[in-house]
Amino acid sequence: MKSRWYKDAVFYQIYPRSFCDSNGDGIGDIRGIISKLDYLKDLGINAVWLSPVYASPNDDNGYDISDYRNIMPEFGTMEDWKEMIDEMHKRGIRLVMDLVVNHTSDEHAWFQESRKSKDNPYRDYYIWRKGRGKDGKKPPNNWTSRFQGSAWEYDEATGEWYLHLFSKKQPDLNWDNPKVRQEVIDICNFWFELGVDGFRCDVITYISKAEGLPNGKFNPFLCGDEHFILGPHIHEYLNQVNRESWSKYDTMIVGEAIGCTVDNAESLVSEDRNELDSAITFELMQVDFKWDFWPVKFNLKKFKAVQSAFQSLPDTCWNTLYYENHDQPRSVSRYGNGNGYHRKELAKMLAVSLHMLKGTPYVYQGQEIGMTNIALEEKEYVDIMATRVFEMVRKIFPPLMPIARWAMAKRARDHARTPMQWNGKQGAGFTTGKPWMKINPNHSDVNVESDLKNPNSVLNFYKQLIAFRLHNDVIIHGTYKEYFHNNKNVYCYERAYRGKRYIVICNFKEKNVPLNVDTIGAKGAKLVLANYPKAAETMGDAVFLRPYEAVVYEIGGQTEA
Ligand code: NOJ
DSSP states (O other), rough: OOOGGGOOOEEEEEGGGOOOOOOOOOOOOOHHHHHHHHHHHHHHHOOOEEEOOOOOOOOOTTTTTEEEEEEEETTEEEEEEEEHHHHHHHHTTTEEEEESSSOOTTHHHHHHHHOOOTTTTGGGGBBBEEEEEETBBBBBBBOOTTTTSEEEEEETTTTEEEEOOOOSSSSSSSSSSHHHHHHHHHHHHHHHHOOOOHHHHHEEEOOOOOTTOOOOOSSSSSSHHHHTTTTTTHHHHHHHHHHHGGGGGTTTTEEOOOOOOOTTHHHHHGGGGGGGSSOOOHHHHHHHHTTEEEEOOOOOOEEEEEEEEHSOOOOOOOOOSOOTTTSOHHHHHHSSSSSSHHHHHHHHHHHHHHHHHSSEEETTTTGGGGGOOOOOOGGGGOOOOHHHHHHHHHHHHHHHHHHHHHHHHHHHHHHHHHOOEEEEEEETTTSOEEESOOOGGGGSSSSSEEEEHHTSSSHHHHHOOOOHTTTOOHHOOOEEEETTOOOOEEEEEEETTEEEEEEEEEEESSSOOEEOOOOOTTOOOEEEESSSSOOBBOSSSEEEOOOTTTEEEEEEEESSS
């Protein structure tokens, strides 16, 4: 059944709340997405990952679902959604929806029932336990929520606690209950019947919790991980959903896979495992954020080591390539001087460094114009991650507030969620109303309208790069080899297939960098991609890279086997 179409796909991720508002309420919506499908087609992408559009009270912007078979009214109706998928398919764009089934919203009918009584038929859809201590008023174990504080909430109605690894409005489902697994299978099949091409499975590596829910090793921020990340039944559960749903359609299943490393990736994504097709992994994201949130200095060597390790996975595994999504800061601000003179070269260089790799690349909305992080006052942050950090630090130790502000200025998810910058006017072409969150003031300079007009823009470079990549056998199937690993400035690698070689050279520094390339054995290779208007047409013994310069040279391939 599976054509594995995703191996020749370039994805575009839409975070619907911030993409395009069609009705002036300040919130992006489905009709807004429909209005931009020609733009996406023109960009050249052929698949979309759409962050959740299901009914939700929005405690975590749609990642808390109250009805899996309905659309959030703020985003539109089921009719709008059907029109959207039709219009995507007409343009050759596949649609991958978000599947958030580690937890539901506490406003989901299952949870409403579950909390009513201990013998309610839905009680075991969630994870309820008695508290510790004489009066049971202490949480059942020491696990922490990913949004800070205990992962347990006490519920008066039955005098027990329920587990929530995210906010208290996101109770964890009990996957050990076969009925829950059947519900998930039914939900997937419901959407497949409506034409969806796949799912991005939210925190899917959290679904199986260790028996007895034992205490975790002490850690004030992330406690309990070892008891629920890749837990005891993860493979069995993924395999079941794959067998009873995902494998029955020509799908792409990509799992958000915290804990998936080079060492265990095969067990999750190798084709013969029948679990996930690919994994969104986090080791690259942790190079400059310890524990996923604490900023540490960017180290290019570590970064290259992670990329090279994943590139070297066996051919039965398939990589997900990304720098940005709705949970990560903007890559131009993260890996370089995003507000500097060379922002455009930087954005293009990063694109080259990622899109020439083996795997499926994802462009996150706004990345294709080089959108940057935003400077926010504490009160302007709206996302639950930052607001919870501020709340907790203020409560526990207020003198640390400046550090919390410093960390969030680099790490908050808000940076990715500022409205899409379509033009330089008020509302950025995103809305005619009051935007749900602050628009980056730099939209006067950084926007789609001006990029469309400028042949040297980041946007036009993305179009060129995507067109170069699609259907390109060397990029899809080629081998990978890294050069000059110890170089602290440059990321250089080769992709090769049937005698044709691409040499990819990316300067990650905002300074001139010379590089001897005489050891690569590609003298005379021809320039095929460059992020500066003029670069040496032929590769010699050395290349002289300007700030954030990226070049790709091609050699061989005329004499096919
Ligand atoms: C991962 C999602 O990407 C993130 O936005 C969300 O907060 C958590 N999972 C919880 O669903």
